[in-house]
Amino acid sequence: MGSVKGLKLHGMWASSFCIRVELALKLKGIPYEYVEEDLENKSQMLVHYNPVYKKVPVLIDDGKSIAESMVILEYIEDKWKDYPLLPEDLYMRAKVQFWAKFFDEKLVTNSRSILKYKGEEQEKAIKEFVENLTMLEEGIEKEFSGGKPFFNGERPGLLDLVVGSSSVWHRVLEDITGVKLIERQKNPLFYSWLAAFWDLEVVKDVLPSFDRLVAYAKHVREKASETTRA
Ligand SMILES: N[C@@H](CCC(=O)N[C@@H](CS)C(=O)NCC(=O)O)C(=O)O
Incomplete structure (x- = not known):
C-alpha cells in the first residue's frame, strides 16, 4: 500500500x-x-x-x-471521515476529550515520575497513579455506562487509543517497581478494556514488545539518575 x-x-x-x-x-x-x-x-x-x-x-x-x-x-x-474515532453526539465527544486530557495530564505525568524517580518520590507517584486510575475508571463507567468491550462502545475510539497506547508502559513500570499498578480485582473494567484492546490485530502490530521496552526504560532511568547526580 x-x-x-x-x-x-x-x-x-x-x-x-x-x-x-x-x-x-x-x-x-x-x-x-x-x-x-x-x-x-x-x-x-x-x-x-x-x-x-x-x-x-x-x-x-x-x-x-x-x-x-x-x-x-x-x-x-x-x-478522514472513515472509521470515526469520536462519538457523533457533541456532549459525548466533550466527555471523551475530557477523559483523554485527564489521562495525559494526570496518568502520563505520574508514569513519567514513576519511571524517573526512586524512593519516596516514586512511591508518591505510584500512589497518585493508582488514585487517578480509579478516578478515570469510575468516571468512564458512569459517563459511558461502562462501555463494552471498549471505553466508548463496540469499536475502539479516541479514548481507547490514548489510554491503550500507554498500556505496555504500565506493565514495564510494574516490572521496574515490583508494584502492581493495574489489578484485575481492583480495576475489573479497566482490565477488561485493556484485554479487548490488546486483542486487536492492529494493536499487536504497533505496540512495542515488553522486553524491548523494559531495556529502553532502564536506559531512560540510567540517564535520569546521571542528570540528578550531575
Ligand atoms: N504533549 C506532546 C508530548 C510529546 C512527547 O512528550 N514526546 C516525547 C517522546 S514520548 C519527545 O519527543 N521527547 C523529546 C524531548 O523531550 O526532547 C504530545 O502529545 O505529542
Whole structure:
C-alpha cells in the first residue's frame, strides 16, 4: 500500500504519543510513511517541523506540519471521515476529550515520575497513579455506562487509543517497581478494556514488545539518575 501523497509521521517506537497517532491512521486505513527519530540526536527535519517543542509525533501532510498528538488526532479525525474515532453526539465527544486530557495530564505525568524517580518520590507517584486510575475508571463507567468491550462502545475510539497506547508502559513500570499498578480485582473494567484492546490485530502490530521496552526504560532511568547526580 503506498502512502497518501506527502503524508509522513515522524515518530519514535517507544513513544505512546506516537503510537496513538499510528493506531488512528491504521484504523482509518490511511497509508503514510513513517520516519523513526533518534531523540538523543534529533533530525534537522524534526527541529524544522516542530521548532516550538522539538518533540515527536509530528505529522507532515503535503509539506505542512502538525505537532502535538491530540491536535494531530483531531486533524486526522476531521480530515478522514472513515472509521470515526469520536462519538457523533457533541456532549459525548466533550466527555471523551475530557477523559483523554485527564489521562495525559494526570496518568502520563505520574508514569513519567514513576519511571524517573526512586524512593519516596516514586512511591508518591505510584500512589497518585493508582488514585487517578480509579478516578478515570469510575468516571468512564458512569459517563459511558461502562462501555463494552471498549471505553466508548463496540469499536475502539479516541479514548481507547490514548489510554491503550500507554498500556505496555504500565506493565514495564510494574516490572521496574515490583508494584502492581493495574489489578484485575481492583480495576475489573479497566482490565477488561485493556484485554479487548490488546486483542486487536492492529494493536499487536504497533505496540512495542515488553522486553524491548523494559531495556529502553532502564536506559531512560540510567540517564535520569546521571542528570540528578550531575
Ligand atoms: N504533549 C506532546 C508530548 C510529546 C512527547 O512528550 N514526546 C516525547 C517522546 S514520548 C519527545 O519527543 N521527547 C523529546 C524531548 O523531550 O526532547 C504530545 O502529545 O505529542
